[in-house]
Amino acid sequence: MTNRPVDDTLRVIKAILAPLEQRRIVEIGCGRGALLAGLAQAGARVAGIDPDADALAEARRTAPTAILRQAHAERLPFTDAAVNAALFVDSLHHVPVAGMAAALAEAARIVEPGSDLIVVEPLPEGTFFNSMRPIEDKTPIWAEAQEAISAAIKEGRLLLVATSEYDRIQAYATVTDFIDHIVALDPARREKALEERERVMKRFFTLAEYVQGGYRLRQSMRLHHLKPSVAAPQPPAR
Numbered sequence: 001m002t003n004r005p006v007d008d009t010l011r012v013i014k015a016i017l018a019p020l021e022q023r024r025i026v027e028i029g030c031g032r033g034a035l036l037a038g039l040a041q042a043g044a045r046v047a048g049i050d051p052d053a054d055a056l057a058e059a060r061r062t063a064p065t066a067i068l069r070q071a072h073a074e075r076l077p078f079t080d081a082a083v084n085a086a087l088f089v090d091s092l093h094h095v096p097v098a099g100m101a102a103a104l105a106e107a108a109r110i111v112e113p114g115s116d117l118i119v120v121e122p123l124p125e126g127t128f129f130n131s132m133r134p135i136e137d138k139t140p141i142w143a144e145a146q147e148a149i150s151a152a153i154k155e156g157r158l159l160l161v162a163t164s165e166y167d168r169i170q171a172y173a174t175v176t177d178f179i180d181h182i183v184a185l186d187p188a189r190r191e192k193a194l195e196e197r198e199r200v201m202k203r204f205f206t207l208a209e210y211v212q213g214g215y216r217l218r219q220s221m222r223l224h225h226l227k228p229s230v231a232a233p234q235p236p237a238r
Contacts, residue, residue: 002125004220007166009089009120010038016225017085017116020044024083028073028107029091033059036066047083049076073103078110085116090221092119093138093145100148101157108158108228117158117226121145127207128170128219132182134196134203135189149224161225167218171211175204178217 013035014020021043030036030048032055040046040063047067050056056068071077073088073095086107095103107117122129124139152158172178179200183190193200208215 002165002220004165004167006169006218009168009221009223010035012164012166012223013087013089013118013120014039014042016118017044023085025085025087026076026078026083026110027087027089028076028103029088029094030059030066030068031055031091033062033066033068035087035089036063040065047078049073072099074099074106076106076110080109081112082110083115084112085118086111087117088119088121090120090122092121092148093141097141097144097148100145101152104148104152105157108226111228113230114227116161117228119149119224119226120221121149121224123165123220123222126167126218126220127209128168128217131178131200131203131207131217134199135179135182135192136186146222149226153226156229158226159229161227163225164223166221166223168221169216169218171214171216172208173214175201175215178204178215 017023017025020039023044025039025044026047026049027036028049030050033048036046036048036059046063048059049069049071050059051070051072053070056070059066059068069077088107092100092103111117122142124142153160172181179193179197183193208217
């Protein structure tokens with residue numbers, strides 16, 4: 001297993017995009033809005049899109065200054081060159097595989113020429129991944145997301161600035177809190193979580209780092225810092 005530094009996604013993105021004051025940033029797949037709230041607190045003008053109405057309702061409470069729209073990544077409700085930066089954070093793999101190339105092309109379309117596109121995706125490594133693996137193993141779909149990014153770079157649709165990898169820390173007071181969190185992220189996991197509870201508990205107590213007051217798990221992440229090509233060709237039909 002690769003030894004990666006511990007870091008925080010919000011901190012990494014803020015460092016790349018600094019200064020954030022009045023920068024127009026859209027998060028594609030914003031979920032409940034935690035990242036939008038952090039960017040807004042740093043002075044950015046933020047917008048988020050997500051196909052899930054319930055997640056957007058929560059995002060309106062979490063990030064009240066954000067512009068929020070219910071939409072899919074393959075067809076963004078923004079004009080060309082409308083924003084200074086576009087973000088996929090733990091969200092590209094939620095796009096249907098056949099639509100990942102179109103989603104990346106849409107993100108490139110809405111950012112200003114020379115501006116930034118950041119894609120952060122989990123890797124199938126780390127104690128978080130290995131603890132939840134009996135409930136759901138996302139290795140294949142995470143690999144598809146990495147392949148879509150690599151193809152966009154290879155075909156000249158996106159320009160690679162840099163890549164980095166780090167471990168994101170997630171803390172839980174108990175193993176029950178961990179399992180509840182996994183199910184809350186996707187309620188469809190509930191039945192599998194009940195079925196595999198003993199296996200998950202065994203992995204959790206074997207892998208988690210005990211700290212005062214609870215446990216810590218590490219999820220390995222890969223960040224691609226990209227820019228749109230000056231004349232990006234359209235994504236191939238799939």
